[in-house]
Amino acid sequence: MWRIARQPTRRPYPGGVLLLLQADPTGLSTPLGQVVIGAVLLAVIVLAVRFLWEHRNRR
Template identity: 70%
Template sequence: MLLLANDPTNLSTPLGKLVIAAGLLVVIVVAVRFLWDQRKR
C-alpha cells in the first residue's frame, strides 16, 4: 500500500483508526436514537 506510506492525514495510524471508529460509532448511535424517537410517535 503506497498510499498508506505517505498519508498526509495520518489516518493510517492506530490513533487515526480509533478516531474513525469512534466517529462511526457516534453516527450510528445518533441515527438509532433518531429512528427510535420517530418510531415512538
C-alpha cells in the same frame, strides 16, 4: 549481429507512484486515527438509532 542500445527510461520523480502511496498526510492510517474513525462511526450509529427510535410512531 547488431545491438540496439536502449535508452534508459526516466521517471518524472524518483520512486514513481509507490512513493506517493507510502505517505499518509492525513494520519488516518495510524492507530490513533483508526480509533478516531471508529469512535465517529459508533457515534453516527448511536445517533441514527436514537433518531429512528424517537420518530418511530410519527406516521
